[in-house]
Amino acid sequence: MTSEAEREQARERAADLLHEAGVVLTGDERREMEVVDYSFDRLEEVGTEIVVYENNDRYCAKELVLFDGQTCPEHRHPPFDDYPGKQETFRCRWGDVYLYVEGEEASESESDGTLQNPTVEPPFRDEYYTASEEIHLTPGEQYTIPPDTRHWFVAGEDGAVISEFSSPSFDEEDVFTDPKIDRMESSY
C-alpha cells in the first residue's frame, strides 16, 4: 500500500508540475489533492494526482497530473440509472500525453484484443490494456472521450498536466478492465 509519506511526496511533486504549467491552487486544493494508486503499490508507474475544482450535478472540472511515464489504467464510465455515463474532454496544458481509446481501428484489426505497437507500452499486466487507438496530445490539444468507452493514458517524458472538463463525475461507478483495481479504496 502506498504510504501517506509517499502520497505527500507525490502531492509535492504534482504541485511543482502544476506550478510549472502556470496553474495556481489554493492551500486547501493543494492539501486535498487526490493521489490514486489504483490498488498497486507502484505509484511511479501506475497512478494519477487529481485536483477537483468543481463537481456538481451538471458538470465537473479537474486538473489531472501524471509524472514521467505514469499511467492511468484502462477504464470506462458506464451508464447507470438515468445517467448516460460520464463524457470527458482532456485538454493537455503542459508536457504531453498519450491517450489510448477503444476505436474502430482496434476492433477491426486485432482479433485477440491485444495492443499493437503503441508508442508507449502499458506499465505491466498488459492483458488489461486493450484500447489501442493512439491520440498524442501536446499543450493546447484536446480530445473528447464518449461515455462507456475504454481508455487509458500515460504521460511523456516530462510528465503532463491535463485539464478535464466533463459531465458530473461518479468515480465509484468507473469500471476498470483489471478486476484487481478498486478505485475507491485506492485514493485518500
Add this chain to the structure above:
Amino acid sequence: MTSEAEREQARERAADLLHEAGVVLTGDERREMEVVDYSFDRLEEVGTEIVVYENNDRYCAKELVLFDGQTCPEHRHPPFDDYPGKQETFRCRWGDVYLYVEGEEASESESDGTLQNPTVEPPFRDEYYTASEEIHLTPGEQYTIPPDTRHWFVAGEDGAVISEFSSPSFDEEDVFTDPKIDRMESSY
C-alpha cells in the same frame, strides 16, 4: 461598430495575456477567438475576449479574457424549454476580477435597485448594473453562479484570465439588463 482591425488587435492582446497566464492555444483557437463588444463601440471599457474549448450538449468550457478595467455587462442565463438555465463556475487563473452577483444583501438593502459603493464602478449606463454582492477573485479562487442570476464582472488593473466551467452554453438565450445589448450581433 468595433472594426475588424480593432477586433484583431484585441485578439492579439488577449493572446498575450493568455500566454502570460501559461495558457497554450492552438492556431485555430487563436484565430477564432471571439471578441464581444456588447453592441457598444467602446471595447476597452465594455467587452470580453473568449476562447471556447468545448460546448456540447452536456458541458461547456471556455477561457475568458478581460483587459484592465474591461467590463462584461450585467446579464443572466434564464431557463428555457426543458433547460434549467446555464450554471457557471468562474475560476480566476491570472490577474484579478471583481464579480458582482445578485444576492440577499443587494435585494434587502437597496430600495431603488442601484449599486451601493462597489470597489469598481460600472463603465457607464449604470442604471443597468444592479447586482451588488461583490466577489473578488484572485488566481486559484473560484465562484459558482446559479442559473437565472444577474451578474457582471470587471478585471482589476492587470486584466484577468478566467476559466469558465459550465453547463451547456446558449449565448442567444442570455438576457442583458441593458436592452440596447444584442449579444449575437455584437461578436464575430
